[in-house]
Amino acid sequence: MAKVKFEVPELTGEIAIPGLKEDAAAAVKSHNAPAKDMTDLGFPTELVPDWKEKAVAKFAELLKKYRSLKVFMDICVKCGACTDKCHFYLGTKDPRNMPVARAELLRKVYRRYFTTAGKVLGKLAEAEDLTREVMEEWYTYFYQCTECRRCSLFCPYGIDTAEITMAAREIMDTVGLGAKYPLQTINKAITIGNNLGMPGPAIRSTLDFMEEDVKEQTGVPVKFPMDVKGADVLLITPSADFFATPHVESLAGYAKVFHQAGISWTLSSYASEAGNFGMFNGNYEHMRKIAGRIKVAINELKPKRLIHGECGHAWRVAYSFWNTLIGPFDSLDPKYPAPQHICEFTYDLINRGALKLDKTANDDFVVTFHDSCNVARASRMGNSPGGQFEIPRAIIRATCNKFVDMHPDTIREKTFCCGAGGGLLADEIIDLRIKGVMPRMQAYKAVKDSHGANFFALICAICKAQFTKVFPYYGYEMEEVGGVHQLVSRAIVLGGKEGI
């Protein structure tokens, strides 16, 4: 069993609103980005001498560019509806992790430099100078927000707190204060083509291994194609699917579904990443560069369809941003959505009776489903509202006999974040991640107690990485964590009924 080094919240099965503990999370800080990554991404390597002027100028630029940001700075009435909705406040008890208090770190500076009352009255108008201390607070607490937007759901004004976090991070990057994990990951994605920095031949070697592995287990020669020109489908998936456990089990699921559907498909070694951390730091240019590789792959491989693997924030980027970043997708077949989520694809095949699924293959499991925040609150799936909730659940129900949902206040659009999205999967903040996952763990504990839940199904690479890491701290096995297509992979009957 794992060594427990941190204070792990007690599991009771209930989410209690904690009393305040000032500065409880003040010491939790992401590491600064190395000089090389800052330089490569066009940022200064350390805080520039005229950082205050540059930061205010950047703030002004963002307020002009994003009208929404200005509205979000102006309209908060501090009603408090968001205060107890954030997993980081519930987990750390730090009052500055209440979304309104975190946003106030930026708002007080906004008032000082961009409102008349703040310019004239200063502190009387709740305005504050941008000082080194304030900037440090920004760095601490805007890297304690996963941009999950649960607070926004409960905000009567619809203030998108994630956008506030993104703006603060973009301002800090510009003056030379960047965080290592998200920025190094962005740099790898831009230069090598995926977050993990895996060159094409390394991915191919993994795919070869998976072909052998699936053949050995099933006796069926399921292919894992890469860089095949003219294949019907180009699959864009997070690179963790080529490297990590349990991610790779979902990759096997996708391959088996394509095999059984008789549809030709390919991965791309050049565009080997669905993830796009550019969004986390609010940098449109980085987003465009990362997504640009997909456009190149479409032009080279000439697929008819574009399908997207299991990844939460990446699906938000794909669903909401690809069209403006790299669209329009004129060369693709207009009969299909572009992009289409792998869950939509599999769900469609199940509905048409094109897949034979043996539910008993998953009889060892009582499955529950964790809605990933960027899928739940920032995108959709299929043709009807709520498809992003119904489709993955329908797939799960088709692949197992025992499914149970967690408490209604913790699923669907009200889902709790895994505690590591938004560029917070870094090891140095594991303490924060353990506390941030607390609400979700309470909900899981409740269905464990009531229904014996023992399989935690996901459609997000970051969620998979976070839960496999934090489950042992709470005394659960990492093997309980898996992908929706991992369940498909286990249940699908290969052979028998080829083609559609």
Add this chain to the structure above:
Amino acid sequence: MPSLKYEGGSVELDKNGYLASINAWNEAVAAAIAKREGISKLTEDRLEVIKFLRNYYIKFHSFPLLKMVCTNLHKPKTCASRPFKMDPLKAWKVAGLPNPGEEILVYLQGPLHPEE
């Protein structure tokens, strides 16, 4: 740059403890890095893993899928989640390979792998 003494000489490490030059590696260097990382003994099993990681890196410039390590070394299936009773990142360091980068680190760091 810190240097590390081993039986037969000394080698340079980077600030995070990775061997500065991949070519400076031999089994005596491996033993010295292992000791620095708190691994008391490089058993045959562990050396096998370390050599696999090293050969894979030289060929593919990447960390292999953990499941691939298990299969290639004919280890039991559980090896994929708790590989070779050894922290894979330490195995990587002992193999004399460079810092694998932040995203690889976040996937492999953690409490899952007993140190000894």
